Amino acid sequence: xxxxxxxxxxxxxxxxxxxxxxxxxxxxxxxxxxxxxxxxxxxxxxxxxxxxxxxxxxxxxxxxxxxxxxxxxxxxxxxxxxxxxxxxxxxxxxxxxxxxxxxxxxxxxxxxxxxxxxxxxxxxxxxxxxxxxxxxxxxxxxxxxxxxxxxxxxxxxxxxxxxxxxxxxxxxxxxxxxxxxxxxxxxxxxxxxxxxxxxxxxxxxxxxxxxxxxxxxxxxxxxxxxx
Numbered sequence: 001x002x003x004x005x006x007x008x009x010x011x012x013x014x015x016x017x018x019x020x021x022x023x024x025x026x027x028x029x030x031x032x033x034x035x036x037x038x039x040x041x042x043x044x045x046x047x048x049x050x051x052x053x054x055x056x057x058x059x060x061x062x063x064x065x066x067x068x069x070x071x072x073x074x075x076x077x078x079x080x081x082x083x084x085x086x087x088x089x090x091x092x093x094x095x096x097x098x099x100x101x102x103x104x105x106x107x108x109x110x111x112x113x114x115x116x117x118x119x120x121x122x123x124x125x126x127x128x129x130x131x132x133x134x135x136x137x138x139x140x141x142x143x144x145x146x147x148x149x150x151x152x153x154x155x156x157x158x159x160x161x162x163x164x165x166x167x168x169x170x171x172x173x174x175x176x177x178x179x180x181x182x183x184x185x186x187x188x189x190x191x192x193x194x195x196x197x198x199x200x201x202x203x204x205x206x207x208x209x210x211x212x213x214x215x216x217x218x219x220x221x222x223x224x225x226x227x
Contacts, residue, residue, distance in 0.1 A: 002158065017077055026050065026075075033052050036052065039053075047074070047099045050073065054066065069109055069112075072114070074100075084120065100136055100137075115145070
């Protein structure tokens with residue numbers, strides 16, 4: 001079952017929405033770059049939530065990042081009056097600039113810094129912020145991931161991200177193991193209810209088996225050819 005992102009439906013824990021949002025972003029980013037490098041994740045990491053040290057070269061939106069380069073990311077659960085917008089006033093800008101300075105100081109090989117927020121920023125406010133980022137480091141790409149980006153990732157590769165999105169937005173998620181378990185339980189109940197050893201297959205069952213069972217289907221084709 002597909003999932004729609006609704007921040008009001010984000011999994012609730014005693015840790016609070018901010019922490020859960022950070023955890024969600026963390027898992028999505030790890031899933032996105034899981035085969036590209038090694039994560040460095042510490043408690044109270046300066047400037048970023050965590051870092052990924054690339055162990056091989058990758059192409060990211062037409063830009064080549066080399067082995068040894070670092071990807072950093074920061075999550076800010078800033079909600080505006082409009083759920084599709086995250087505020088970006090002078091206080092928010094200062095917080096991000098201070099964080100970026102710390103990240104560059106701590107990891108001077110950062111080449112991609114991903115900023116995760118629930119909604120997108122207003123264009124002019126973000127353009128001013130990017131200009132300030134450029135004065136700190138002109139070699140680091142700044143990218144924003146908000147609701148539209150998270151939705152695009154999921155829709156493009158549902159199988160890859162399905163477990164993460166269901167975990168954070170739908171507590172009813174049924175994985176393969178759960179489905180297998182239900183199927184086995186159902187079969188056991190049927191065995192107890194009916195004497196399967198005495199069951200005589202009907203003509204309809206035989207026809208279905210000839211379609212489903214490849215061995216039966218092959219035998220039928222062989223007989224027709226011989227005839």
